[in-house]
Amino acid sequence: MSKVAIIGAGNVGATAAYCVAEQNVADIVMVDVIQGFPQSKAIDFLHASPLRGYRVRIAGANEYEAIKDAKVVIHTAGIPRKPGMDRMDLLKTNVNIAREAARNIAKYAPEAVVIAVANPLDIIAAVCLRETGFPKERIAGMAGVLDSTRFRYFIAERLNVQPQDVQAMVLGGHGDTMVPLSRYASVGGFPIGDLLDEKTITELSDRTRTGGGEIVSYLKKGSAYYAPGASAAKMAEAVLKDEKRILPASAYLEGEYGYHGIFLGVPVLLGRGGIERIYELELTPEEKSALDNSAKAVEGGVELLNSLG
Numbered sequence: 001m002s003k004v005a006i007i008g009a010g011n012v013g014a015t016a017a018y019c020v021a022e023q024n025v026a027d028i029v030m031v032d033v034i035q036g037f038p039q040s041k042a043i044d045f046l047h048a049s050p051l052r053g054y055r056v057r058i059a060g061a062n063e064y065e066a067i068k069d070a071k072v073v074i075h076t077a078g079i080p081r082k083p084g085m086d087r088m089d090l091l092k093t094n095v096n097i098a099r100e101a102a103r104n105i106a107k108y109a110p111e112a113v114v115i116a117v118a119n120p121l122d123i124i125a126a127v128c129l130r131e132t133g134f135p136k137e138r139i140a141g142m143a144g145v146l147d148s149t150r151f152r153y154f155i156a157e158r159l160n161v162q163p164q165d166v167q168a169m170v171l172g173g174h175g176d177t178m179v180p181l182s183r184y185a186s187v188g189g190f191p192i193g194d195l196l197d198e199k200t201i202t203e204l205s206d207r208t209r210t211g212g213g214e215i216v217s218y219l220k221k222g223s224a225y226y227a228p229g230a231s232a233a234k235m236a237e238a239v240l241k242d243e244k245r246i247l248p249a250s251a252y253l254e255g256e257y258g259y260h261g262i263f264l265g266v267p268v269l270l271g272r273g274g275i276e277r278i279y280e281l282e283l284t285p286e287e288k289s290a291l292d293n294s295a296k297a298v299e300g301g302v303e304l305l306n307s308l309g
């Protein structure tokens with residue numbers, strides 16, 4: 001059976017592990033710096049297996065060696081934000097953690113597809129690319145799946161329809177400048193513009209952009225993890241099963257959409273090889289200008305990263 005390694009067994013890492021277990025397609029190992037912590041999660045998940053029906057091996061470890069030969073590595077290790085903080089405020093701490101993790105991924109799981117999750121997401125994905133030396137296709141940032149699932153839920157809630165019947169795509173960086181593409185959103189094949197007025201669509205787009213912050217302001221001591229964990233697991237499944245899913249993900253751009261040398265959320269084809277294709281959608285001038293604004297925010301983060309040396 002394939003192996004999925006999850007770096008960081010905290011709220012997002014553990015939730016992702018639980019979701020991956022339920023897919024029943026890969027053994028799981030969680031690595032965390034806190035002694036005993038990932039081991040406790042692994043045993044707890046195994047106790048649930050007779051109830052939840054999975055038959056995979058689940059382990060916890062404090063040494064990176066445990067990720068040996070993983071096909072997929074989900075990098076969640078890092079501090080979450082608290083009220084009043086921007087995701088970029090996490091940069092310095094989480095870059096150092098990501099550098100160490102990425103070097104160990106390159107050492108122990110050189111063939112892996114890496115799904116970056118820690119924030120600031122588009123910058124942490126860049127660190128994973130630089131430090132592993134992997135081809136760009138094998139580094140994918142998880143943000144668009146989460147941001148889109150939030151947008152899908154808000155639309156479904158407003159229309160009182162099954163959330164799975166709502167399709168929507170959120171592009172751009174994983175920050176408040178992200179770009180919910182309402183023009184491409186649909187419900188059961190109907191464009192949402194046929195079902196909702198402009199004011200409502202704007203309201204739902206705005207709530208999507210600040211969806212993470214809304215949870216932080218309620219939770220106070222951390223950030224969202226159920227939907228993020230499920231989103232990372234969905235991406236892992238696409239890779240493990242070679243599903244060829246079209247999903248939004250943070251991908252390294254070399255000219256696509258006019259951007260060079262940054263990770264940004266765009267529609268991709270996700271399969272065994274990681275990001276197997278990047279799709280370039282036709283954007284209106286307004287959409288392109290919103291994406292430019294989002295790319296600028298990511299470029300600011302990359303400058304900060306470069307200044308760390």
Ligand SMILES: NC(=O)c1ccc[n+]([C@@H]2O[C@H](COP(=O)([O-])OP(=O)(O)OC[C@H]3O[C@@H](n4cnc5c(N)ncnc54)[C@H](O)[C@@H]3O)[C@@H](O)[C@H]2O)c1
Nearest residue numbers: 008010011012032033077078079080117118119121142228
């Ligand atoms: N991309 C997204 O959409 C998204 C969504 C939610 C959260 N996040 C981010 O994910 C990160 C984790 O969030 P969380 O809620 O799980 O936090 P958490 O504090 O619950 O868990 C983080 C874990 O990382 C561990 N850790 C720290 N340094 C480590 C190292 N060097 N090696 C291994 N493990 C290490 C900690 O011990 C902790 O258990 C945060 O940066 C958060 O902002 C991103």
Ligand SMILES: O=C(O)C[C@H](O)C(=O)O
Nearest residue numbers: 081087119212213223224
């Ligand atoms: O909001 C955060 O800081 C966590 C995550 O990026 C999210 O969108 O939930």
